[in-house]
Amino acid sequence: MNSATIQSLPCTIARLIPAIDAQDGAGVKLKRSLGRGGNTRVDPFLMLDAFSSANPNDYIAGFPAHPHRGFETVTYMLEGHLIHRDHMGNEGNLKSGGVQWMTAGRGVIHEERPKLTNGVMRGFQLWVNLPADEKMKPAFYQDIPAEQVPSISLPNGITVKAIAGSINVEGLSLQGPISGITTEPVFIDVTLPSNTHINLPITTDHQAFIYQFEGESCINDTPVEPHNAAVLTQGNTVTVVSGDKTSRFLVLSGKPINEPIAQYGPFVMNTMEEVEQAIQDYQNGTLTD
Template identity: 55%
Template structure:
């Protein structure tokens, strides 16, 4: 067994996106702050409707996937394909932009707490121009299991183990069916609780704490901070005195050049210029 350790801490940077939605960005806060194949990780969480009510009006994407995990709240997705998705507490929206998608994500509540994450996952060059696709996964379809040492684990993508169980996620039920073989787990541990989970060797991995704190090896992370993990096959977690809620993401690196301009992620500057031209001339989703 080779334990993964924390190699870098990334404190979430407070920013806004869309029409002024306030959020905390870790991956993607700077152009060089990525973790192949992951491009961006945003945490949003507030009780103040002024921080989210304007939402994310219609906007384009090309060349990657977006994963929105709604912990609390209700957002509605609409896109050019005619999809209308209701993303509610505990649910996930997994969208492959591919060649192009134009969509909006708008709050369906006027008060109360809205909290969750959006993750951007790169696509390999050979898949960047494939047709767009979309999945809505309600909370009841996401496997949630009791951990042997207490607490729970939600398996959003990939697979995990709990005791002698192997749990397949709501997305990617067949291992290696996606080029990046993504793993997306959500841990909820009690005060001073512990857990361990396998992580595929060679895959890049990161954790992000959104409640409480965690100790990995000799290092501790507080809420609002992420940590890049070393290589290895196992991650061991120890919750702090206030318990722990955190996500773990991991994926197979693409090892390809990244050219990004806002919502377009390609491999070359010329492809970015083509994406902009396609969008301006109505060809992005053609």
Template identity: 50%
Template sequence: MSQTQNLPVAEPVQQSRGVDRLVTGVATSDGAGVRLTRVLTQDLQRRLDPFLMLDAFGSDKPDDYIAGFPDHPHRGFETITYMLAGRMLHRDSAGHEGLLESGGVQWMTAGRGVIHSEIPQEEEGRMEGFQLWLNLPAKDKMSTPWYRDFKADELPRVRTAEGADVTVIAGVSHGVAGAVTRDDTAPVYLDIHLPAGASFAQALPSGHNAFVYVYEGSVQLGDTAVPKQRMAILDNAAGADGVRLQANEAARLLLVAGQPLREPIAQYGPFVMNTQEEIYQALRDFRDGTLA
């Protein structure tokens, strides 16, 4: 069982990154009509390499989410689903099954191919969370699919002296290692809850691309106020060794960073490869029933 660590290692940040730009997500629907906001869109994939997509979903209206995501394929990347509220049942062609509940994380490596479904297990109440797509390097795009569910109490947590509560999904924060590590992309994925007026500092490798997404309240990042439901793409300033931010009011946010792969990106819907020929092959495999 995970325990919150109350005496964390301090994160010395001498020079904070600033905000390159603020991004407003695009309202859309996916699956069988699930309403969501696409925060990290396809035109930002190169800028935020190795991340391919971030969707935010949240509604109290069952019609917005009840149909879920019936069977659909993936190849060539990883999906990380973080559930803030609600219950979602996962089943896939590799034989994995798991119930994703409030506060939990589902990490799936599609690799060479998987067909899966994600179906809500409630008919009323709030369904809220995020799905992040993380690219795989060319050498791993045809790897064996992998899947892991993490219950809320299995995720490492840390509380800072300033009162920040941090769930460490991936990477390291204040000396606490996250639930998952990846050598090539070295992702950092933090869910940070800040009381009003509290500050937070996180060391980040200088080569990582990074962004913040505020989903409750607002934060100050240097001279830039980042309001609710905005993504702040962090700059890659030479000499910056992390990020410092402060809550203008009680706030909740995601901090995501990763080592860019700097490889070609070819995407067609649920397939992300390096060349168009590999995309055509994925389509043929799916058509012929040999994708997964």
């Protein structure tokens, strides 16, 4: 038997996508990196919004009832409390450390509203594309509380949480609560103490990016500042080094779909004709039928 080890193929930074200030829902202030326009998607990921504020005026109106078709939405709450309701009768409490994974498929109409009236509201919303043969499947909703999101702590103070997929870190395996997704997403949250580093595996046939949201990191001597998405080159490992302050970032990878994308607001299909049909279905009240 050939016992040769797999050759290490380090990822480097292909490009940086700085987040821009944006608003969504009923005026919720956020920072948008992926999906901000131009060449800012990382197949299969369509959009990444980060929201963080201690000012209730920035988030209190929330996200009133609105539709989606053709993709999946993932909300990861760092701090705060959101109430989710949808047309299927689901009602979820998304609290600090929890995750909401919703497959819009053929269509979903839902709302997300803050439960608290003061304090910090901080988290992310990620949009993940669906392949053409899954865009019209039935909608599905999963609510994962913080205690079901596994984490490991390494001797040097590094912590890793796994939201989706499986990963091996320093010989320790982590399996996130979300699995069985066609694009095989891996979604982890990493905290590095100052002046430390971590080697993370990347699935070779995935497209991957790192979103820095606290402190700074370096990848191959290239600094990654807060609110930047660092899109990685193809490879099977990445080394991230923290600076003089604690660094915290998301690492996301997924199997690219490699299909045409036609998008208008909350509808993501393969052709504009399909988008127009989605709009018509929503206006006619048949989006979720």
